[in-house]
Amino acid sequence: MSRPNILFIMTDDHAAHAMSCYGSRINTTPNLDRIAQGGMRFNNCFCTNSICGPSRATILTGTYNHVNGMTTLNSRHDNRQLNFAKLLQGVGYQTAIVGKWHLGQGPAHWP
Secondary structure, three states: OOOOOOOOOOOOOOOHHHOHHHOOOOOOOHHHHHHHHHOOOOOOOOOOOOOHHHHHHHHHHOOOHHHHOOOOOOOOOOOOOOOHHHHHHHOOOOOOOOOOOOOOOOHHHOO
């Protein structure tokens, strides 16, 4: 079996009901619907922190903010922590972040 491509899309302030693949009758999102149909959707997902940087750190590391150290908007992400980008790199994937980051600048903070 070949290794699957992984595309993780995360948007700010974007509720599931804003996409037609989740049942929106107001918005049509055909390109996102096509990706969702051929891949995986999260149907039961919760945010443990309502602010952007700490929320991203939780998603990357799989740990709560009091564990990963990103408790405020002014916190800095400790890139020595294991995260899913590093796990993917460890098995040969190339990873990239596109768009907002807010977890520090420069190579020391890249996943």
